[in-house]
Amino acid sequence: MPITTFRDLLAHLDARGELARVKRPVDPAYELIAVLRRMQKGPNDALLFDAPRGSPTPVATNVMSRRRTLAATLDIDPARMLPEMVARESRTLPCEAVERAPVQQVVIEGGKLDVARDVPQVVHCERDAGAYVTAGIFIARDPATGVYNASWNRAQLAGGDRMRVRMMPPQHLGQYQAAAEAAGKPLPCAVVIGAPPAVMIAAASKIPYEADELDTAGAWQGRPLRVVPCKTVPLMVPADAEMVIEGEVVPGLREEEGPFGEFMDGYVEVGRNHVFRATALTRREDAIYHVILAGGTEDLALLSLMLQTEVYKRIQPIARVRDIGMPGQILGCVVAIEKTSDEQARAVMLAAMAAHPWMKIVIVVDADVDPHDSEDVLWAIHTRCRPDSGVHVAPGVPSFPRADIKPVHSGKLAIDATVPMSMRDVLKRRRFPGIESIDLADYVTRPSS
Ligand SMILES: Cc1cc2nc3c(=O)[nH]c(=O)nc-3n(C[C@H](O)[C@H](O)[C@H](O)COP(=O)(O)O)c2cc1C
Known part of the structure; x- marks a missing residue:
């Protein structure tokens, strides 16, 4: 079932244990956002402030801060x-x-x-x-x-x-x-x-x-x-x-x-x-x-879904796309594909750069890399990218258009972090059988427990 109202969304988050309540009075100038900023650094739950000082209503924030919440609201896997x-x-x-x-x-x-x-x-x-x-x-x-x-x-x-x-x-x-x-x-x-x-x-x-x-x-x-x-x-x-x-x-x-x-x-x-x-x-x-909060996890989750959809539209005719992520910021994307040729990765990079002006940095990875996980993406760059042939710069192409910061948004960069077709066997990622079903709590004890 889709979630079609703001308060049903709050109820959904509450039922999942992802809504934190702030009952004490909070100053709506600075303090409320400082609490939110701390929350966004982890665990990134939604917040409901019952009583901001002098406020005519309660305040809710961080309600769309996860991609899976956005998916749940539309009843999409x-x-x-x-x-x-x-x-x-x-x-x-x-x-x-x-x-x-x-x-x-x-x-x-x-x-x-x-x-x-x-x-x-x-x-x-x-x-x-x-x-x-x-x-x-x-x-x-x-x-x-x-x-x-x-x-x-x-x-x-x-x-x-x-x-x-x-x-x-x-x-x-x-x-x-x-x-x-x-x-x-x-x-x-x-x-x-x-x-x-x-x-x-x-x-x-x-x-x-x-x-x-x-x-x-x-x-x-x-x-x-x-x-x-x-x-x-x-x-x-x-x-x-x-x-x-x-x-x-x-x-x-x-x-x-x-x-x-x-x-x-x-x-x-x-x-x-x-x-x-x-x-x-x-x-x-x-x-x-x-x-x-502009630039916070909720803002970026909303904006990145829109940008990922635009990139997906351009890439889907060229390659089989596993998913597209934007870990960290939204002036670039990580595209995970099931590559069938080395040239295909280049075509994907060009299409992604052209999909939206903001796509300043494009990274293409294989389908065994999680494009939402910045550590996994960096691992792919470290272990699979060939800097002498896998990095491409498009000089002079504008990205983010704001006039006063234009010089740092001039030119685009693409990184091919996919395994060369000829090295698929030697660079095959190792696996750990059974890891998916391991719950650490079943194995470890802490000194205090
Ligand atoms: C929380 C949030 C705040 C935004 N604030 C602004 C803003 O103040 N000015 C702006 O130009 N775009 C802002 N955006 C981006 C626009 O809403 C977005 O680019 C939108 O697609 C514009 O749609 P339109 O071209 O259909 O009008 C914001 C986006 C989000 C998610």
């Missing part, structure tokens, strides 16, 4: 994640409209709304400009076609009815906003927090401009997404979400936004970015607010 994502993407399911929705149990309209009071004020990093919404999914419609787009965007909570957001083409939301602005019109938007898991995955994905991302979310979860009309803007939003901030992006207006601690562990400096004017906040009576 983790080993079949990428082929299944691609197969389902084409089977879009139209949304199911409902009239009454849990997300509209409480409605705070217009002049009564203050985003500095009605939204938890979570501050993440030392130099951040203040409190941000970091797990907000922006829902908007293409002004020309009406197609729905969902995308994650950070939003600075400026106070009153104002938030500040960066939205730039080629991001689809940026394209919608530019089109609306060129016509002198505001862009209606709704920011969904505590969304159904399939919507979280759709919001990170790079599905084509023409595709409706809410219908694709339905396809991924295998049942239509329940949606309800917003109270103040002409948009449908997920009926079972925890909170929605309705509003519009004001045309022709920019304000200073940032700095903000971003996903590569540095900062995005101050920029003149777009202004979102909130027209209403709707939520469940007992809403739980979702927070994501």
Whole structure:
């Protein structure tokens, strides 16, 4: 069964012993994120903060921090994640409209709304400009076609009815906003927090401009997404979400936004970015607010699934793919293939580098290497790569496009860490019969027990 609401996801994690509860008061500025950061270093469980000081709601975070959790929400076998994502993407399911929705149990309209009071004020990093919404999914419609787009965007909570957001083409939301602005019109938007898991995955994905991302979310979860009309803007939003901030992006207006601690562990400096004017906040009576740390395990799990799917689409016609991993960061990938010729590994490297601009470093390994395990991947590089013929540099090809850090993202690197076909026998990996069924607790005793 797929998991179709945020609170069902929390219940799933709880049942697996992967939800940790924080009952003591915690400061939403810095302390909450410091606890999360510690948790992400291990054991990387989800966290539910019952009582952040001064917060109108509890706060949940790290709920999508494992690939197997993402797979469970869509009811997919983790080993079949990428082929299944691609197969389902084409089977879009139209949304199911409902009239009454849990997300509209409480409605705070217009002049009564203050985003500095009605939204938890979570501050993440030392130099951040203040409190941000970091797990907000922006829902908007293409002004020309009406197609729905969902995308994650950070939003600075400026106070009153104002938030500040960066939205730039080629991001689809940026394209919608530019089109609306060129016509002198505001862009209606709704920011969904505590969304159904399939919507979280759709919001990170790079599905084509023409595709409706809410219908694709339905396809991924295998049942239509329940949606309800917003109270103040002409948009449908997920009926079972925890909170929605309705509003519009004001045309022709920019304000200073940032700095903000971003996903590569540095900062995005101050920029003149777009202004979102909130027209209403709707939520469940007992809403739980979702927070994501940029560059943390949850952010990277969501983004890497989207990138892996794009790489898989390009490679699957060339080679039999065991899986694709992105251990450590998401500016590169490890592709595990069942190689049938030495040339095939080269073709895979080229295709992976071209699959997405961010693919700066590509490593190809054999199917007996776990592409999600950085130690196993390094083992393959140490023991199987031939540096004099297995390392390829594509100079001058841009990868991550941010202007101020462009020099370190110029050029691409590919490493062939597969065994040469002629050495398959001599480099065959050794096995330890019976190891799969060994539980150390059945064998060892510790001095204290
Ligand atoms: C938690 C999270 C936060 C994100 N924040 C931003 C952001 O602030 N700005 C941005 O351009 N992309 C951000 N992204 C990436 C976009 O959501 C992602 O690239 C998405 O595919 C864009 O979709 P679109 O091109 O369909 O609009 C974020 C992703 C995640 C998972």
